[in-house]
Amino acid sequence: MMRQVFISLVLAGSIAFAQDTAQAPKDPLTLGNALYEKGNYAEAAAQYIKATKSTGGGLQRAYAWFNLGNCQVQAKAYNKAVVAYRRSVEEAPNFTRSYQLLGDVYYTIGAIPEAVVAYRRLLEIDETSVHARQMLGECALKVGDVTASLRNLDAAVKLEPDLPDLYLAEAEAYADVRDYEQAEKVLREALTRMSKPTAEGYFYLGQLYELDENPQKAIRAYEDGLLLAPKRSDYYFRIAGLHQRAGDDFLALLVLDQGIRAGIQKPEFHLLRGTLYFKQERYDHALDEFKKAYAMGSPQGRTGIENVAAAYFNAGKKALGDSTLASLRQ
Numbered sequence: 001m002m003r004q005v006f007i008s009l010v011l012a013g014s015i016a017f018a019q020d021t022a023q024a025p026k027d028p029l030t031l032g033n034a035l036y037e038k039g040n041y042a043e044a045a046a047q048y049i050k051a052t053k054s055t056g057g058g059l060q061r062a063y064a065w066f067n068l069g070n071c072q073v074q075a076k077a078y079n080k081a082v083v084a085y086r087r088s089v090e091e092a093p094n095f096t097r098s099y100q101l102l103g104d105v106y107y108t109i110g111a112i113p114e115a116v117v118a119y120r121r122l123l124e125i126d127e128t129s130v131h132a133r134q135m136l137g138e139c140a141l142k143v144g145d146v147t148a149s150l151r152n153l154d155a156a157v158k159l160e161p162d163l164p165d166l167y168l169a170e171a172e173a174y175a176d177v178r179d180y181e182q183a184e185k186v187l188r189e190a191l192t193r194m195s196k197p198t199a200e201g202y203f204y205l206g207q208l209y210e211l212d213e214n215p216q217k218a219i220r221a222y223e224d225g226l227l228l229a230p231k232r233s234d235y236y237f238r239i240a241g242l243h244q245r246a247g248d249d250f251l252a253l254l255v256l257d258q259g260i261r262a263g264i265q266k267p268e269f270h271l272l273r274g275t276l277y278f279k280q281e282r283y284d285h286a287l288d289e290f291k292k293a294y295a296m297g298s299p300q301g302r303t304g305i306e307n308v309a310a311a312y313f314n315a316g317k318k319a320l321g322d323s324t325l326a327s328l329r330q
Contacts, residue, residue: 029054029064036067045071052087062092069101081105096126103135112139130160134169141173149173164190164198171204180212199229206238215242230262233269240272249276267298274304283308287324302328 032047048071051064069084085102089095103118116139123132137152153170160166167190174183187205191197202225209218219242222235236259243252253276256269274289287308294301305328312321 027051029060029067032064032067036071041071041074058091062088062095062098065091066095066098066101069098069105073101073105078105078109094125096122096129099125100129100131103132107135107139112142115139128159130156130163133159134163134166137166137169137173141169141176144176146173146177162194162196164194164201167194168201168204171208175208175211180208184208184212197228199225199232201225202228203232203235206235210238210242215246218242226262231264233259233264233266236264236269237272244276249280252276265296267293267296267301270296271298271300271304274301278304278307278311281311283311291327 028047028050032044032051035041035044035047045068048064048068052061052068054061054064065084065088069081069088072078072081072084082102082105085098085105088098089102092098099118099122103115103122106112106115106118116136119132119136119139122129123136126132133152133156137149137156140146140149140152150170150173153166153173156163157166157170167186171183171186174180174186184205187201187208191201191205194201202221206218206221206225209215209221219239222239226232226235236255240252240255243249243255253273256273260269270289270293274286274293277283277286277289287305290301290304290308292301294305305324309321309324312318312324
């Protein structure tokens with residue numbers, strides 16, 4: 001299965017502001033916020049470090065530590081980010097955003113027990129936190145506790161029934177115990193209930209059908225996903241591969257052509273089409289596809305052209321073979 005977990009670290013561009021609107025313009029927290037918004041994370045971090053030494057209230061220092069943690073996340077200095085977020089919650093024990101990102105950093109670096117502690121603390125402060133429930137489910141899934149994972153994910157779904165990632169995670173939990181039928185049911189119902197079904201949902205459903213050895217349903221699911229994300233080249237290849245394994249080379253060729261018509265410019269599409277045509281001994285079509293792949297920079301395209309030339313020679317068509325090889329010298 002190929003599901004990615006997109007956690008709130010990707011949203012760490014948000015910063016916390018001090019509540020005192022009468023700050024002087026040269027206040028380090030204010031300067032740091034301005035630099036952060038411009039993407040100057042190193043300079044912003046220097047200002048936040050100054051702000052952490054402020055003699056002001058604990059909340060202001062909590063903001064400074066939190067924003068410093070965000071800078072460290074942007075630099076992928078996750079261990080330093082952990083320190084900053086922990087200092088933030090020391091200054092403000094009920095600061096939910098720090099607990100959320102602390103948990104996310106721990107999850108990112110694979111420190112699952114520590115992440116669980118952070119998310120549970122977040123849930124104690126905010127029992128309606130969908131993120132806490134979702135990530136507790138993800139953490140349980142990481143350690144193989146499917147029951148705990150489904151319990152937390154189900155609670156998250158009740159809080160936010162239109163969040164696609166929750167259903168993907170539930171489906172993976174069932175798939176982990178090879179209950180593909182239930183996993184498929186979860187995703188089918190989710191895609192029906194969601195106001196805006198996602199391409200990833202259909203693609204993941206297709207993967208489940210493949211695991212359940214149901215290629216026709218997998219193809220339909222992938223096709224539904226491509227209607228929403230028509231430039232996902234990997235799924236054209238998946239569909240083509242399923243058609244090939246079923247002996248339907250014509251349908252595989254058609255799918256690859258659909259991808260090309262959708263605007264995908266990859267030599268691999270032409271290489272596979274050339275290979276299929278070559279297999280059918282339709283050498284003129286194969287040559288055309290291999291030439292396109294070669295023109296796009298693929299060395300395998302040249303090999304394909306040489307193979308077509310060899311096929312012409314073997315068939316006694318010396319003139320065609322010579323002209324085919326001559327095209328490589330042009």
